[in-house]
Amino acid sequence: MERKGSSLPSLAEATIGGEKRPHDPPERRCPSCGGVLVPEWEPFPPALTAKYDKQGVWHYPACTPKCEAEIEIREWERNRRQSKVASLLARSGIPSRLNRCTFSSFDPSFSKAAAMGLSEIRAYASSWDERRSEGRGLYLCGDTPAAARRTLQRR
Numbered sequence: 001m002e003r004k005g006s007s008l009p010s011l012a013e014a015t016i017g018g019e020k021r022p023h024d025p026p027e028r029r030c031p032s033c034g035g036v037l038v039p040e041w042e043p044f045p046p047a048l049t050a051k052y053d054k055q056g057v058w059h060y061p062a063c064t065p066k067c068e069a070e071i072e073i074r075e076w077e078r079n080r081r082q083s084k085v086a087s088l089l090a091r092s093g094i095p096s097r098l099n100r101c102t103f104s105s106f107d108p109s110f111s112k113a114a115a116m117g118l119s120e121i122r123a124y125a126s127s128w129d130e131r132r133s134e135g136r137g138l139y140l141c142g143d144t145p146a147a148a149r150r151t152l153q154r155r
Contacts, residue, residue: 025058041059
């Protein structure tokens with residue numbers, strides 16, 4: 001089938017190397033300039049086709065060399081930040097079983113003190129930049145009821 005008024009087939013009907021592409025690719029925009037990216041179909045060799053049970057993948061090259069450079073810099077900065085966060089987390093002394101704990105995963109229903117503590121900690125975290133610049137910290141002390149230990153151990 002051909003598009004009306006055009007002798008070119010649609011992306012869904014186009015073939016590469018005699019193989020029909022599976023479908024139109026989703027539209028994506030350049031994260032740098034916001035322009036529409038032009039997709040390219042990359043067919044898999046037979047070994048990968050069997051391994052992944054698909055004919056190939058859509059690839060979205062950067063729209064300009066400038067955009068490509070900006071995207072690489074952003075990716076490098078993101079990877080550097082993730083590496084720094086992982087390093088700081090490893091040196092923090094927080095047991096690995098607690099690394100994934102968040103405010104939303106904490107259940108303060110076992111005591112009023114836990115609920116009060118959670119609201120104080122949230123307030124502290126929400127004004128972190130200000131408190132950090134002032135050099136202020138937060139110390140948590142007191143009894144750890146058995147219910148709190150069970151909550152933490154389940155996570």
